[in-house]
Every structure is written in structure tokens, then in C-alpha cells.
Amino acid sequence: MIAGHFGFAAAVKSRAHQVPLWALMLATVWLDIVFVPLFLTGIERIEQVPGAQGTYGAGLIFADYTHSLLGALVLAVLFGTVAAFAWGRRTAIVLGAVVFSHWLLDLVVHRADMPLLPANVGHFPRFGFGLWRVPTAAMVVEFFIVLVGSYLYWRAARQTVAVGGGSLRRANLAGALILLFGFTVLVLDVTGAMG
Numbered sequence: 001m002i003a004g005h006f007g008f009a010a011a012v013k014s015r016a017h018q019v020p021l022w023a024l025m026l027a028t029v030w031l032d033i034v035f036v037p038l039f040l041t042g043i044e045r046i047e048q049v050p051g052a053q054g055t056y057g058a059g060l061i062f063a064d065y066t067h068s069l070l071g072a073l074v075l076a077v078l079f080g081t082v083a084a085f086a087w088g089r090r091t092a093i094v095l096g097a098v099v100f101s102h103w104l105l106d107l108v109v110h111r112a113d114m115p116l117l118p119a120n121v122g123h124f125p126r127f128g129f130g131l132w133r134v135p136t137a138a139m140v141v142e143f144f145i146v147l148v149g150s151y152l153y154w155r156a157a158r159q160t161v162a163v164g165g166g167s168l169r170r171a172n173l174a175g176a177l178i179l180l181f182g183f184t185v186l187v188l189d190v191t192g193a194m195g
Helices: 003-013 021-028 030-040 071-087 089-109 137-166 169-195
Strands: 046-048 059-062
Touching: 003 021, 003 089, 003 137, 003 169, 021 030, 021 071, 021 089, 030 071, 030 089, 071 089, 071 137, 089 137
Parallel strands: none
Antiparallel strands: 046 059
């Protein structure tokens, strides 16, 4: 779902012009960035779904800290707090919301592997609507998010040129690069999962 996260960040950039694009891209994958050291130390883990090996989205992701509802909220607040020092309150709120959007987008694709509380304290039911069970549908949805996010980014870039001047060619190039980037990440994600 990495490409879909990036597509969402591009869509947000189309509305939140003051927020640096690189910060939005970082915010949208912040939960996964924090996941990596926890995964490498065995605190969080990924298990293959029996019978689904080699397909896109074939893992149960036990990210019980970074991808718990409360964990995602805490990471969003922390990211936003740090961002407030650099860019102010408004940008911090946008970036914190983008960090949390990761959990909401993952909720759609993950199998029921996302807990409410860190370490699944209380052993409440885990959440996830499981779109990854239908890999083709998941890829189409993710590509759609990339496409819409790229279009919104491109349209906002062209409007900025129309209002404030600048290069229309540069705006077109920026939109094309966002689309190419998102599509490339999607292809790498899909082929990496199937390889």
C-alpha cells in the first residue's frame, strides 16, 4: 500500500500548499519507517498467509505497536509536534493527520491484523477489511489513489502557475513525475511481493 500512501500525500499537497511535499511523503509512511527497527529486532513481525505465498499483500503484519490504533495516534501526535517547531501549528496538524491516514488506508487492505491498543493489550479483536485477499482489486484501488493524487497535484500546480506565474511546463513535469513515482512504487511493491 506504499504507493497508495504516496498518492494520498500528493492529493493532500494539492490542498495544503504550505506543506513541503517531502514532509507529506515522509509523514504518510512514518508508521512503516518506525516499524522497520521494531521488525528487525523481532518486536513486530510479518507472517505469510497459508496458501497466499507469492501474492501481493500475502502477509499478516503483526505491527502491534506502530499499527495499533492508539500507536498510530501517538506517532501522529509526535510527528505533528516536531513539525510544529519547523512549520507552525497549521502544517503540524496537516502532517499529523497524514501520519494517521496511514492507519486508515491500511485498515482497508490489511487482513484482521491491526489491534486497537499497543501489544494488543486487552486482546480485543483485530481490525482490517482484507482487500489484500483480492490482490487484483487491491492493486486497482491503489493505482486509482495514485492516479487521483497525481491528478490533483498536477491540477494544483497548474492553478498555482495561472495565479502567480511560473512555468506551465514545470507544473506539467511535476505532475508527470508524481504519477511516475507512484506507479513505479506500485510496480516494485507488486513485483517484489510476487517475486
